[in-house]
Amino acid sequence: MINETDPQKMYRAMQAKLSNVVPDFELKLKSEIAAEINRLKAEKNAVILGHNYMEPTLFNSVPDFVGDSLELARRAAQTDKDIIVFCGVRFMAETAKILNPTKTVLLPAKKAGCSLAASITAQDVRDLKTRFPGVPVVTYVNTYADVKAESDICCTSGNAVAVVASLHTDRVIFLPDEYLARNVAKETGKEIIFPTPDPRKTTDSELNFQMIGWLGRCEVHDKFTVEDIANVRKQFPDVTILAHPECSPAVVAASDFSGSTGAMIRFVENSSAPHYLLLTECAMGDNIAAANPDKDMLRLCSVRCPHMNEITLEETLEALQKNQYVIELPQDILERAARAVQRMIAIG
Numbered sequence: 001m002i003n004e005t006d007p008q009k010m011y012r013a014m015q016a017k018l019s020n021v022v023p024d025f026e027l028k029l030k031s032e033i034a035a036e037i038n039r040l041k042a043e044k045n046a047v048i049l050g051h052n053y054m055e056p057t058l059f060n061s062v063p064d065f066v067g068d069s070l071e072l073a074r075r076a077a078q079t080d081k082d083i084i085v086f087c088g089v090r091f092m093a094e095t096a097k098i099l100n101p102t103k104t105v106l107l108p109a110k111k112a113g114c115s116l117a118a119s120i121t122a123q124d125v126r127d128l129k130t131r132f133p134g135v136p137v138v139t140y141v142n143t144y145a146d147v148k149a150e151s152d153i154c155c156t157s158g159n160a161v162a163v164v165a166s167l168h169t170d171r172v173i174f175l176p177d178e179y180l181a182r183n184v185a186k187e188t189g190k191e192i193i194f195p196t197p198d199p200r201k202t203t204d205s206e207l208n209f210q211m212i213g214w215l216g217r218c219e220v221h222d223k224f225t226v227e228d229i230a231n232v233r234k235q236f237p238d239v240t241i242l243a244h245p246e247c248s249p250a251v252v253a254a255s256d257f258s259g260s261t262g263a264m265i266r267f268v269e270n271s272s273a274p275h276y277l278l279l280t281e282c283a284m285g286d287n288i289a290a291a292n293p294d295k296d297m298l299r300l301c302s303v304r305c306p307h308m309n310e311i312t313l314e315e316t317l318e319a320l321q322k323n324q325y326v327i328e329l330p331q332d333i334l335e336r337a338a339r340a341v342q343r344m345i346a347i348g
């Protein structure tokens with residue numbers, strides 16, 4: 001965080017941090033907006049949370065806390081500020097509201113969706129529970145509040161294995177990310193099935209399985225391939241490759257490390273490879289490069305998450321100026337979703 005309200009001081013501070021990743025004309029422009037955001041943030045008694053996927057000028061200026069979805073969920077639960085401005089996507093802002101319902105939670109862009117969250121509805125979860133009665137439902141935090149409300153417990157990419165293990169059951173429904181589910185199944189030695197919408201087309205009772213998945217995918221991590229990795233390794237044989245668990249199991253297997261965005265950041269900070277390649281959202285590579293100027297970060301990035309990309313300093317300023325867009329959730333959804341999220345937080 002750069003807690004400057006003076007545009008000149010903000011510019012110099014941003015320049016010191018970001019001159020290797022952001023052009024100077026952009027820093028000048030953005031520093032004025034960031035300084036005004038900080039002034040308004042103090043005036044309105046707000047806290048700003050910034051996800052690791054925020055673009056570098058935002059990530060490195062106005063957030064009071066940055067991190068992955070679990071780290072930010074914890075910060076949201078703990079804050080005593082009146083307003084939480086969530087610089088991330090909608091499901092994250094909803095989680096902040098679930099954990100601290102008396103606060104005003106603002107999402108700076110109205111849409112800011114997510115292909116994973118959009119892949120499943122609350123009715124889909126109810127249908128699965130009817131089809132697999134008594135099987136507990138684990139839901140990735142990348143889902144909307146009404147889906148969380150149908151779940152027994154939530155998980156993140158960082159604690160998914162621990163959450164599944166904590167249930168001590170023979171079977172678990174794990175939703176909605178196909179690749180994260182396959183990666184967890186592989187790590188825990190479980191057989192996984194992906195039921196067709198029409199139960200008459202399968203014979204569940206005859207199958208040997210311990211996990212039931214769903215065919216949702218992150219449109220960003222789905223793009224990385226084993227061929228990408230082979231090409232980079234050909235050019236840089238001593239590269240260390242880090243893959244997010246939302247990448248396919250084949251991509252994860254071909255990488256050197258797999259973990260949540262927070263785990264990837266810690267891995268880079270605590271190791272000393274000649275080159276690193278991150279298989280995750282592009283902006284995070286820039287943010288890690290800015291924080292670790294001595295480390296060589298290769299880029300395999302042509303695509304940003306279109307949803308994360310909606311959140312900019314300009315939108316964040318407008319959110320504080322106009323008190324928009326307020327996250328509102330029905331009381332019963334809030335309460336039921338809170339149980340699933342709190343249960344996850346208790347595990348860690």
Ligand code: SF4
Nearest residue numbers: 114115218219220305
């Ligand atoms: S990076 Fe993937 S999982 Fe994250 S918000 Fe974008 S689409 Fe959703």
